[in-house]
Amino acid sequence: MDMSSHQEEEEVVSHGLKENTCQVTCQMDDTVLMGVQQGQPAPPLLLGNLGSIQNIVLGQNTWLDDEVMDHSQALLRRQYPQVGGLYAVTSLTQLTSFSSPAQGFVQILNVFGNHWVTVSNIGCEEGTLNVYDSLGINNKHDFCSQVVSLLQYSGKTVWIGWPHVQQQQGWSDCGLFTIANSLTLCMGGDPGKLCYDQKQMRDHLFSCFVDGSLTPFPSCERTPLPEVHFCDVEVYCTCRRPYRIALELMVECGRCGEWFHDQCEDLQPDDLISMEEYMCCICRVTHMGKYGK
Numbered sequence: 001m002d003m004s005s006h007q008e009e010e011e012v013v014s015h016g017l018k019e020n021t022c023q024v025t026c027q028m029d030d031t032v033l034m035g036v037q038q039g040q041p042a043p044p045l046l047l048g049n050l051g052s053i054q055n056i057v058l059g060q061n062t063w064l065d066d067e068v069m070d071h072s073q074a075l076l077r078r079q080y081p082q083v084g085g086l087y088a089v090t091s092l093t094q095l096t097s098f099s100s101p102a103q104g105f106v107q108i109l110n111v112f113g114n115h116w117v118t119v120s121n122i123g124c125e126e127g128t129l130n131v132y133d134s135l136g137i138n139n140k141h142d143f144c145s146q147v148v149s150l151l152q153y154s155g156k157t158v159w160i161g162w163p164h165v166q167q168q169q170g171w172s173d174c175g176l177f178t179i180a181n182s183l184t185l186c187m188g189g190d191p192g193k194l195c196y197d198q199k200q201m202r203d204h205l206f207s208c209f210v211d212g213s214l215t216p217f218p219s220c221e222r223t224p225l226p227e228v229h230f231c232d233v234e235v236y237c238t239c240r241r242p243y244r245i246a247l248e249l250m251v252e253c254g255r256c257g258e259w260f261h262d263q264c265e266d267l268q269p270d271d272l273i274s275m276e277e278y279m280c281c282i283c284r285v286t287h288m289g290k291y292g293k
């Protein structure tokens with residue numbers, strides 16, 4: 001991956017400038033999950049109950065719903081137990097972290113309630129993840145925040161890449177492309193090298209559901225385009241996500257220099273008024289360990 005050629009890269013996040021101190025006592029329990037919820041495992045398979053989704057899968061111009069996407073993810077989870085992610089899509093409407101983000105993961109994500117994409121770090125360098133989107137590039141700030149929080153990257157900057165993948169015809173088939181690309185990634189393939197036969201995708205998916213196993217969607221090979229659109233996102237705090245301007249405040253720890261969200265550190269607005277030097281929860285624990293106080 002050539003990070004120097006990101007001509008369209010964009011600074012998604014700017015720094016919060018709030019140098020504040022407070023005397024609140026934080027508990028470690030407060031530090032990780034405030035503002036970020038854990039992903040939930042995909043619900044069990046819809047065994048023997050395909051009638052409820054048949055019309056959705058086979059209906060032309062029908063948008064695939066949560067149930068269809070989670071059934072697909074449950075199949076992938078069973079077929080590819082070594083692949084991480086594959087969490088229930090409904091659990092990912094908020095900022096979410098994975099329990100084991102270090103492993104290669106594949107995750108189907110709903111974008112703004114009406115569009116499906118696949119997010120994965122398979123084949124990526126450390127601190128990078130890819131978005132496979134059959135409707136172009138969506139790098140709105142909220143979307144980037146949500147995607148980045150999946151990775152729980154301990155470094156400073158996460159790179160989000162949008163490899164070139166086949167673009168869908170029409171508006172309703174994003175779920176089919178998302179399932180097809182997720183399967184390709186689980187199998188170790190490159191979605192950018194495939195051109196699916198869109199007309200066959202619904203029939204193929206439903207026959208997979210009947211057989212209880214996802215098999216590759218009918219496709220032909222194509223030459224992948226080398227350039228990848230990237231954007232870089234600075235991540236902070238114990239939650240390893242960006243600063244969302246106007247939605248939250250950040251405070252800098254005088255010890256470690258890291259910035260923390262007010263929610264994650266459980267700070268109230270009054271806490272931010274008086275200041276000398278703020279010490280984050282992590283440094284406070286270290287400090288107490290050293291000095292017994």
Ligand SMILES: [Zn+2]
Pocket residue numbers: 035236237238239240241260261264
């Ligand atoms: Zn945070």
Ligand SMILES: [Zn+2]
Pocket residue numbers: 253254255256257258279280281282283284
């Ligand atoms: Zn600190």
